[in-house]
Amino acid sequence: MPTISPFIIYILRKGLFIAATFFAFLLIIFALPRAIPGNPVAALLTQIFQQAQANPDTVKAVYRKFLEEFGLHKPLHEQLFDFLSRLMTGDLGTSIAFYPRKVADLVASYLPWTLGLLIPAILVAWALGNLLGAWAAYRRRTRVDNALLPAFLVLSQVPYYWLAMILLYVLAVTARVFPVAGAYPPAMSPSLTPAFILAMLHHYTLPFLSIVIVAIGGWAIGMRVLVIYELRSDYVEYSELLGLSDKKILGYVFRNSILPQITGLALSMGTVMGGALITELVFSYPGTGYLLFRALSTLDYPLIQGTFIILVSTLLAANLIVDILYAYIDPRIRVSYVGD
Amino acid sequence: MLRNVSKIISPELFTIKKLDASLAALLTIFALGFVGPTIYPVQPTAVVGPLETPPSQLYPLGTDAYGKDVLAQLMAGIRGSLQIGATAAAISLLIGVLIGLVAGYKGKIIDNLLMMLTDIVLLLPSILLMILVAAYFKWRDPLLVSIIIGVTSWPWVARAVRSQTLSLKNREFVNLSKMAGLSDFQIVIRDILPNVASYIFMAYVLLMSGAMLAETGLSMIGLGTTQGATLGNILFWAQVLEAVRRGLWWWFIPPGAVLVAMAASLLMIATALDEYFNPRLRGS
Numbered sequence A: 001m002p003t004i005s006p007f008i009i010y011i012l013r014k015g016l017f018i019a020a021t022f023f024a025f026l027l028i029i030f031a032l033p034r035a036i037p038g039n040p041v042a043a044l045l046t047q048i049f050q051q052a053q054a055n056p057d058t059v060k061a062v063y064r065k066f067l068e069e070f071g072l073h074k075p076l077h078e079q080l081f082d083f084l085s086r087l088m089t090g091d092l093g094t095s096i097a098f099y100p101r102k103v104a105d106l107v108a109s110y111l112p113w114t115l116g117l118l119i120p121a122i123l124v125a126w127a128l129g130n131l132l133g134a135w136a137a138y139r140r141r142t143r144v145d146n147a148l149l150p151a152f153l154v155l156s157q158v159p160y161y162w163l164a165m166i167l168l169y170v171l172a173v174t175a176r177v178f179p180v181a182g183a184y185p186p187a188m189s190p191s192l193t194p195a196f197i198l199a200m201l202h203h204y205t206l207p208f209l210s211i212v213i214v215a216i217g218g219w220a221i222g223m224r225v226l227v228i229y230e231l232r233s234d235y236v237e238y239s240e241l242l243g244l245s246d247k248k249i250l251g252y253v254f255r256n257s258i259l260p261q262i263t264g265l266a267l268s269m270g271t272v273m274g275g276a277l278i279t280e281l282v283f284s285y286p287g288t289g290y291l292l293f294r295a296l297s298t299l300d301y302p303l304i305q306g307t308f309i310i311l312v313s314t315l316l317a318a319n320l321i322v323d324i325l326y327a328y329i330d331p332r333i334r335v336s337y338v339g340d
Numbered sequence B: 001m002l003r004n005v006s007k008i009i010s011p012e013l014f015t016i017k018k019l020d021a022s023l024a025a026l027l028t029i030f031a032l033g034f035v036g037p038t039i040y041p042v043q044p045t046a047v048v049g050p051l052e053t054p055p056s057q058l059y060p061l062g063t064d065a066y067g068k069d070v071l072a073q074l075m076a077g078i079r080g081s082l083q084i085g086a087t088a089a090a091i092s093l094l095i096g097v098l099i100g101l102v103a104g105y106k107g108k109i110i111d112n113l114l115m116m117l118t119d120i121v122l123l124l125p126s127i128l129l130m131i132l133v134a135a136y137f138k139w140r141d142p143l144l145v146s147i148i149i150g151v152t153s154w155p156w157v158a159r160a161v162r163s164q165t166l167s168l169k170n171r172e173f174v175n176l177s178k179m180a181g182l183s184d185f186q187i188v189i190r191d192i193l194p195n196v197a198s199y200i201f202m203a204y205v206l207l208m209s210g211a212m213l214a215e216t217g218l219s220m221i222g223l224g225t226t227q228g229a230t231l232g233n234i235l236f237w238a239q240v241l242e243a244v245r246r247g248l249w250w251w252f253i254p255p256g257a258v259l260v261a262m263a264a265s266l267l268m269i270a271t272a273l274d275e276y277f278n279p280r281l282r283g284s
Helices: A006-035 A040-054 A056-070 A076-088 A103-138 A143-156 A160-174 A194-231 A234-242 A246-283 A288-297 A301-329 A331-336 B002-008 B011-015 B017-034 B070-106 B108-123 B126-134 B142-150 B155-168 B172-179 B184-220 B231-240 B249-277
Strands: none
Touching: A006 A040, A006 A076, A006 A301, A006 B108, A006 B126, A040 A056, A040 A301, A103 A143, A103 A194, A103 A246, A103 A288, A103 A301, A143 A194, A143 B249, A160 A194, A160 A246, A160 B184, A160 B231, A160 B249, A194 A246, A234 A246, A246 A288, A246 A301, A246 B108, A246 B126, A246 B184, A288 A301, A301 B126, B017 B070, B017 B249, B070 B108, B070 B142, B070 B155, B070 B184, B070 B231, B070 B249, B108 B155, B126 B142, B126 B184, B142 B184, B155 B184, B172 B184, B184 B231, B184 B249, B231 B249
8 A cells, every 4th residue: 555645644634624614614504594584585585576576577587596596495405405516516696686697706806806905914914913923022021022012912902994994084084195995096997007006006005004903913912922932941941051142042933933823824814804804895995895795785695605605715725725834834743643 | 619710809910000901991981881871861862963063062972974972872882782792702601611611521522523513613714604694684683693693703712621621631639529429510510610710711701802893893794783782883884874984083983992992901801810820921
């Protein structure tokens, strides 16, 4: 039997768990409307049907389409089978609010704005937060730490969207340094010209800062504690006795402390995403948060479900990437899977 | 259990400056929410003055787009947010502690199954789950919102309680109880639970600040409670009615500031307790 690399086994295990989580999530999506008394989706269909009575030609076709997509008249196991098999083909159904546009196309056109905001913001906040946290830990019991720690603690509790409101008010409404809404000027259409990219970055600054400034706080708090623990370990004392430079020792400490923060990165992405979706609302930023808000306020259940399926699969994919990265960086994980 | 609580509240604890400042901030906000209305008896739902007036002597925090008093709304909002925060945190704590104790103490297959469930819920972001569940309810009273927040926020508590239970269950005093013929239930209640009491207290404080922030998030996306005021509700209407772009700062700054002050105070209290129980963090 050929030996399989423990690294591959680790990734397979993680992948399997993430796939199981995704399946559990799909079950939740499927079960929720059907488990709630009065089935809100059925109620919505009845509403469309009543409109169909008054306006037979067009709305009746819409009604038949949704009746077929939800298949509520069929037995539950058939509904579940239909739901899953349609998902396999990438069919997320048809939007009600944006009828007759397909949910998958709609989400695909809004998703890049959200990812373009989220990914850089998460990474920048992570890097800055860890550096600042390590600095605070190094300068422990000095004025630096005494000033930084309360600031981190408060920052970590600020909702992104509330900071967004304040930044918008101060820098866009009052000082007029940044635009008040959108991802680009309404007069321009997206293109790769320098003028457009510049305008886009101008609109990007405030939403980006709202997320980064707040997210720094949480990372810094975590890193500070990790570094403080690490600074007390035997190898630090030994290195000091050997007369190694502070800079060199700090390098070791930083590398050892950063590992748990990588796992933290995977777990925190969901929270950041949730907050960022609401932040998009404050800036009328044309991302999935804005789309979700439209869907929620019109009770467009296919669009709500589809948006969630895509957001959660993006998140789980990102989780898997972070897990792989972590295993690649930390050899202890690979070893632990062969019990060596 | 009681002995442990009295151990938590010893005079030495109040020498931590961070804790005193946080408690003071919290008490001030509690007073504003619960005592405030008797000193400033304005109905939060009544139209009391001109639309969108900035703060003045007559209206200390101005009025909103309907002419309702912002200070009166803020007081009602503090009570509403605290109520949801306290209830949701209690629900999360109950689920988290129960799962953590059972998984940690029973071990084997039960542990594996419960931890798999915990990891799945942990991996799915709680705020997204909350939005998803809340979307299917047309009417949401504060209790329903608390339940929605509570049932999605417990996994980290379960994990922590489990690992503490694991380290406790093979200690000598537990073995003694086993030899004395105590049932699993009795051992968990009498030997394990009192030893995780200090952690449970800290977890409740953190869950409460998280729940109040979650309520605000849900409200902002239009899925908060449909009955009564909360800080999130005030922010939602300020956002929907464009308070920021129209420069009505007195409408959206106070509710957010009070929320952040409460959440940060609760976090600092939890941090102070953590330092108190883990001297390693206090520094040499």
